[in-house]
Amino acid sequence: MQQSSKRASKDEIIQLPVPPLLDRLRQVVLSGDYPAGTALSETILAQEFNVSRTPVREALKQLQAEGLVEIRPKVGTFVREPSRREIVEMFQLKEILEGLAAGLMARRGPVPELTKLEANIEASEEAAQNGDSETYARLVHEFHQLIVDGSDHRKLAEQYRTLMNQLAYYQRLVASTVAHPGRISRSVAEHRKVVAMIQAKDAMGAEWAMRDHVVTSAREVATEQHQANG
Amino acid sequence: MQQSSKRASKDEIIQLPVPPLLDRLRQVVLSGDYPAGTALSETILAQEFNVSRTPVREALKQLQAEGLVEIRPKVGTFVREPSRREIVEMFQLKEILEGLAAGLMARRGPVPELTKLEANIEASEEAAQNGDSETYARLVHEFHQLIVDGSDHRKLAEQYRTLMNQLAYYQRLVASTVAHPGRISRSVAEHRKVVAMIQAKDAMGAEWAMRDHVVTSAREVATEQHQANG
DNA sequence: GCAGAATCTGTTGTATGCAAGTCCTTGACG
């Protein structure tokens, strides 16, 4: 009896009652409520979450390792704003990570994610025709995530997640800017090509189609951003 | 007077007297003195480094994020041993990271690292002819590091470093196994090809030459390992 | 009015105490 309850707590139910402090703090930073440069006081955060400073401090150090905050010794912790250079670098990493993922997925053959990708493309096309940019943005995000998940590569997925976390605030900025009308159909076509390559088990073709798509998207986003700033 | 000493401490001399605890603890884990699975008691480490448990605890959490140790809640901290699957995954990441680095370096044109690479190859050839496997191993490590440094990509370099840290203990294992006699000359040839592509500013060629080299090396290492175990 | 020094507030960094949990060992019992 005691054993059964213990086993249940070791599976996954233990995480449901209260999410770890680290995740809650990460959500605070990623929520965007605090703009870049905002100071995050350990004391205030501790009161906010009804814990002492010690666990808050440990979590903040983790977030610093993830690149989400910057801890200036003896001064304080601040929400970090990636530099232009860092953003470029992160998109380059995004390119090769997703490229590897697509190639690996092509090698795996028929997996559940492939079916979801096909459904995703159909839904994307429909959203594009209806001009539903919000659903379309969600589907694009889902597409890239399906590629990563379908690669069945844990370390890749982990690095990809931290990378996207660092790009999250930037993504928010560009999400508001509406893409060129022609861009959407071209983007869907690129998605189609990636899926086709995976279906054909053409690993190299899938990798390059994916990388090409990421590069094109990033360039588009950069010009949008440039136009918005200029 | 007091001000001058303070300014000196703000430049770079402050880090020389005593390296940060995190780095010292990382060295402890990477040194290999404690085999995988060894328990690292916070109390003992604290006494060892003449500090309290709190900073030790923070550093250990960082090392867990880096994948070097595993913290089992309420049980203890242990030196982590990557699974076979993780090693395969990390070599795949190594492949695309170094590939990207080589490609970026090709795009950069003449940089100091390129000259060092040429010198490295000559030295490698000499070490190979003399059968000096120890220097050769060191030069191989330097070659890969030069590629990464020459890419001038900070985020890549950072991820590469943590990746190689996780592979460090594994590298130690295979470093003892002597490579096939024919492998060394082939490896040097692959290095030559990478450098040639970079000199020719052929980014794609450099990327693929580098990736091919990494894949070949990894496969060689894997079979060596397999033979040693079987 | 102004330059510079002392002060004061708020922050982080560290040490320590205590509670809670895990695991091993020892003992009792069938």
Next chain:
DNA sequence: CGTCAAGGACTTGCATACAACAGATTCTGC
């Protein structure tokens, strides 16, 4: 002899107290 339960020794997790430092502010002398 085997099995299971209770106890103890060890660990981590958290809360709290204190010291040290950075930055802003105020005060003083001119």
